[in-house]
Amino acid sequence: MTKHYFIAIKIPMKVANAIIQERDKTNLQKTHKILPVAEDLHITLYYLGHVADDTLTQIIDSLHRLEWGSFELTTSGVAQFGSDVTPRVVYTALEKSNPLQFLQQKIVERLADIIEVQKKNDFTAHITIAKKWAAKESVNLVNFTLPNLAFNVDSFSIYTINVTQSPRYEEVSTFLNRGGK
Numbered sequence: 594m595t596k597h598y599f600i601a602i603k604i605p606m607k608v609a610n611a612i613i614q615e616r617d618k619t620n621l622q623k624t625h626k627i628l629p630v631a632e633d634l635h636i637t638l639y640y641l642g643h644v645a646d647d648t649l650t651q652i653i654d655s656l657h658r659l660e661w662g663s664f665e666l667t668t669s670g671v672a673q674f675g676s677d678v679t680p681r682v683v684y685t686a687l688e689k690s691n692p693l694q695f696l697q698q699k700i701v702e703r704l705a706d707i708i709e710v711q712k713k714n715d716f717t718a719h720i721t722i723a724k725k726w727a728a729k730e731s732v733n734l735v736n737f738t739l740p741n742l743a744f745n746v747d748s749f750s751i752y753t754i755n756v757t758q759s760p761r762y763e764e765v766s767t768f769l770n771r772g773g774k
Contacts, residue, residue: 595643598765600656600700601635602749604720608668608742609634612685615671616722618736621683625723625732632760636666636687636718638697638749639704648708653751653766655703663747663770664692671737672719678731684719685739693718693746700749746770 604612609631622628644652667688673680687693697716704710747770752762 596753597643598641598649598751598753600638600641600749600751601762602638602666602746603764604634604636605744606631608744611742612668612720612722612739615737615739618738620730620733621723624679624726624728624730625683626725626727628723629721630760633762634720634722635752635762636693636720638700639710641704641708641751644708649751649765651707652704655707656700656751656766656768659699659703659768660771661696661699662692663745664690664696665743665745666690666693666718667741667743668720668739669741670739671722671734673732675726679726679728680732681724681726682719682721683723683732683734684721687718687720688741690718696749 612634613631616628641652669686669688671683672686673683675681694716697718701710748767750767751765753765755761755763
């Protein structure tokens, strides 16, 4: 089986556990097939899919040279992609962050030098808490009352996906803030 990769910011465990605690107050376990464990919560910056080993090495080398500064993110309630009644993805939203948008754009620019990238300007930063609709009843998020939680971002990573394991996502390489703007 070919390995698939993505670039993401890992959610700190204190915040991840608070998100999971709120998710467990909803009926998402009845309405969706996949509910990530706390250790897997992340913000996807770019989905790579399958890449050859030598290409992955080039990507890792390039991202290690990326200059960027750490920043703070803040959660902002719950939202979804798709229908309000039968959403395909339910997620914890984030307050708008120019540094996050800037980092994501810089990553895409670096990737564009190595691979063909999907240059979409519709990056919606989010933390997936449930995906793959699987029910006949409507989703009920009334009890999801997560307060806005702030956390620092001083690294991001490339992950590979292990669909038969839990946690599913395994860090391949981590990129620390290099103090740039």
